[in-house]
Amino acid sequence: MKKSKSKRNKKNIKNFIVFPLILCAVMFAAAFAVSAPFLSNIFSIGAMFMSDKQVDYSKAYDNIFVPTDTNADTVDASDIEFPGINKQFGELSIKGRDVDAKLFFGDSSVPLRNGVGIYAGSFIPGYGRTILVAGHNNTYFNGLKNVRKGDIVKISTSYGNYKYKITGTKLTTDKDKKAYDLSADKENLVLYTCYPFDSLGLTNQRFFVYAEKESGPVITGLYE
Amino acid sequence: MKRVISVLTAVLIIALSTVAVSAAGLNSGEQSVLSNMRTPANMKGNSVYVPAAYINQAEAYFNTIDMTSDQASRINGIIGQGRSFLEGTGKSGVSELTSSEKQTLLGYASAAAGVLKMSAAAGSDSTKVKIISKSGDTIVDDSGSVIKATGADSYLPSVIILSVTGALLILSSAGVILLRKKSYGYEKIEK
Numbered sequence: 001m002k003k004s005k006s007k008r009n010k011k012n013i014k015n016f017i018v019f020p021l022i023l024c025a026v027m028f029a030a031a032f033a034v035s036a037p038f039l040s041n042i043f044s045i046g047a048m049f050m051s052d053k054q055v056d057y058s059k060a061y062d063n064i065f066v067p068t069d070t071n072a073d074t075v076d077a078s079d080i081e082f083p084g085i086n087k088q089f090g091e092l093s094i095k096g097r098d099v100d101a102k103l104f105f106g107d108s109s110v111p112l113r114n115g116v117g118i119y120a121g122s123f124i125p126g127y128g129r130t131i132l133v134a135g136h137n138n139t140y141f142n143g144l145k146n147v148r149k150g151d152i153v154k155i156s157t158s159y160g161n162y163k164y165k166i167t168g169t170k171l172t173t174d175k176d177k178k179a180y181d182l183s184a185d186k187e188n189l190v191l192y193t194c195y196p197f198d199s200l201g202l203t204n205q206r207f208f209v210y211a212e213k214e215s216g217p218v219i220t221g222l223y224e
Numbered sequence: 225m226k227r228v229i230s231v232l233t234a235v236l237i238i239a240l241s242t243v244a245v246s247a248a249g250l251n252s253g254e255q256s257v258l259s260n261m262r263t264p265a266n267m268k269g270n271s272v273y274v275p276a277a278y279i280n281q282a283e284a285y286f287n288t289i290d291m292t293s294d295q296a297s298r299i300n301g302i303i304g305q306g307r308s309f310l311e312g313t314g315k316s317g318v319s320e321l322t323s324s325e326k327q328t329l330l331g332y333a334s335a336a337a338g339v340l341k342m343s344a345a346a347g348s349d350s351t352k353v354k355i356i357s358k359s360g361d362t363i364v365d366d367s368g369s370v371i372k373a374t375g376a377d378s379y380l381p382s383v384i385i386l387s388v389t390g391a392l393l394i395l396s397s398a399g400v401i402l403l404r405k406k407s408y409g410y411e412k413i414e415k
Contacts, residue, residue, distance in 0.1 A: 011407065015400060015403045015404065015407065019396075019399065019400070020393075020396040020399065020400050023392075023395075023396045023399055024393060024396045027392045027395065027396075028388065028389065028392055077248040077287075078248065078249060080248040081248070082248040082284070084288055107372050112372070112374065119277075119370060119372075120281050121276070121277035121278065121281045121284075122280060123280065132370070134371075134372050135374060136374050136375070137374055137375055138375070141374065174369070174371040174373075175371075177370075179371070180370070182276040182370070183276045192371065193374045194373070194374040194375035206371060206374070222248070222250060223249070223250055223255060224249055224251050224252065
């Protein structure tokens with residue numbers, strides 16, 4: 001009798017705890033494996049129904065970028081059309097590292113959906129200050145996982161072409177204010193994206209890439 | 225604090241937005257405004273500065289306009305008023321301001337926006353300030369943080385994953401019920 005009760009208890013544990021957990025894990029893994037390639041789209045569609053914020057799905061933007069072969073050392077400020085917020089004004093690439101994107105001024109959803117964007121509280125190439133560029137980890141800046149010290153970041157704009165040499169990388173949080181210096185008076189390029197690179201959920205980790213200016217025209221006549 | 229600083233910056237930028245001409249470079253008026261923005265407010269002995277990110281945004285915008293000396297002096301006047309107001313509150317930091325004092329600062333922004341036929345909005349989360357020109361262009365769109373969310377469409381995955389987990393748990397429960405039914409049937413036969 002006792003043996004039969006103990007057998008039943010064991011069976012209950014198996015049926016009510018072990019099996020459900022295994023089943024749940026297996027089904028979750030299967031659902032994830034099947035839907036992984038479409039998750040980004042599913043999330044975007046879901047956002048329309050579940051978001052409490054106004055989401056901008058627009059992809060429209062202004063483009064003032066016209067490629068140039070100019071190799072001058074300087075360019076006068078009066079010859080430059082300073083980009084307005086969310087306008088494409090260049091391109092950014094890292095050869096052999098799968099990074100090739102349109103470059104915007106501004107880093108809201110429209111620029112980041114179409115390319116990579118410079119934070120409006122930082123500056124454009126040639127200005128002699130900090131250039132802070134954001135890009136999504138699952139699209140245009142996914143290739144940052146491949147970068148190495150010494151790689152060259154190319155930035156093309158309508159007023160000149162720039163090269164920056166990568167000096168290092170850093171993994172930190174989005175709240176780390178030491179990860180960049182917006183008061184720096186030396187031109188420096190900072191690229192960042194979310195980490196881990198192929199994560200789909202929220203993350204407070206950021207992967208930063210630092211680069212120093214190698215070449216490209218200095219903007220002169222900024223202060224009349 | 226961010227809201228207060230954002231509003232102050234908003235006031236400055238709005239007031240400077242009357243002329244929308246693309247002209248990189250900063251004239252003397254624009255430089256004087258930037259210099260004025262860098263001057264701290266003395267709140268009960270504490271120097272309170274406008275963060276570099278806001279000043280830089282103003283500088284970027286000034287590069288897209290041509291400010292007249294008259295506009296510059298008016299803006300400098302508003303900055304002075306804002307600074308005097310902060311110093312006159314008797315508080316030692318902007319975080320200590322009451323909501324009424326914050327509203328007063330918002331009033332500066334609204335008044336400036338009204339005069340210039342532009343709009344400024346401070347978000348309910350107190351960290352967002354959006355400034356839109358009369359032509360509908362976004363002049364400043366500040367999300368409240370320098371470093372943005374650059375992952376896959378941000379907060380949604382957690383919601384979806386929770387929903388999927390819930391659905392799977394329901395299915396698991398259904399499986400358990402079936403097993404239970406089978407188990408009882410077996411016991412009946414045993415008896």
